[in-house]
Amino acid sequence: MTDAWEWDPSLYSGSAGYYVRGRAAYPPSLAEAFVAELGLDGSGRLLDVGCGPGSLTLLLAGSFEEAVGLDADADMLAEARRLSEGCRWVHRRAEELPAGLGTFRLVTFAQSFHWFDRPRVAAAVRGMLEPGGICAHVHATTHEGDGSVPHAEIAELVREYLGPVRRAGRGTLPSGTPGGEPEIYRGAGFRGPRRFTVPGRVVTRTADEVVAGVFSLSGSAPHLFGERRAEFEAGLRELLGRASPAGVFTERLREIAVDLWEP
Structure with missing residues (x-):
């Protein structure tokens, strides 16, 4: 991520419904791995930062007294509320933390940390952990794996419509999103990490779900295509039809790795 890129509210504009399906x-x-690693017993509070439609929040909520999901995209939170009213959903940017939310036993970042002012957010989160609390960075890919989906051809089709440089909101990411998370966490005063992993698994996806997965990405969010959105989707479906006339795809998703950081 370059210094010139700045977050704006259009980053995932129009993607929320597709995110849930795709x-x-x-x-x-x-x-189960979180419970085993952290001894979760239904006590304490969870904060999921950059929660989107609550994908991880809802999975972990039953292991806490209260689960809070925070996201900057109101449409993502509307999807989260549609899925469950049992959690607290907060419409704020991560940079606004601590935002009077209190302290937490576990704070999670799942496919979200790279969008933030990372040193600022990491420092804020460290101060929001209760004694013995943990910050978890979840490394996962939920939109693609290895298998029969023609991802390279899909990426080329996106480039034909949107150009060779990755789009992100109103800006671009010529070098992609940033890495180097360990340095950021340690710079904020965290110790670790301790890592656990969950094996990858095989999933079956329909053509509709693959299309939704494409539109769930910041680099191919629906608004980026403008008046050519329907044309792009028709081309995408034609490509998928050639790859699988039955409209069914099988993929093996990569393992999920979770880094646990102690304040």
Whole structure:
């Protein structure tokens, strides 16, 4: 991510409904691993930062007294509320933390940390952990795996419509999103990490779900195509039809790795 890129509210504009349909759900084994690693017993509070439609929040909520999901996209939170009213959904940017939300036993970042002012957010989160609390960084890919979906051809089709440089909101990410999370966490005063993993799994996806997965991405969010959105989708469906006339695809998702950071 370059210094020139700035977050804006259009980053996932129009993607919320597609996100729910197009992303593979986190497996129950991930929740079981969290319980085993952290001794979760239904007490304490969870904060999921950049929660989207609550994919991880809802999976872990049953292991806490209260689960809070925070996201900057109001449409994502509307999807989360549609799925469950049992959690607290907060419409704020991560940079506004601590935002009077109190302290937490566990704070999670799942496919979200790279969008933030990371040093600022990491420092804020460290101050929001109760004694013995943990910050968890979840490394996962839920929109694609290895298998019969023609991801390379889909990426080329996106480039034909949107250009060779990855789009992100009103800006671009020529070098992609940033890495180097360990340095950020340690710079904020965290110790670790301790890592656990959950094995990958095989999923079956329909053509509709693959299309939704494409539109769930920031780099191919619906608004980016403008008046050519329907044309792009027709081309995408034609491509998928050639790859699988039956409209069914099988993929093996990569393992999920979780880094646990102590304040």
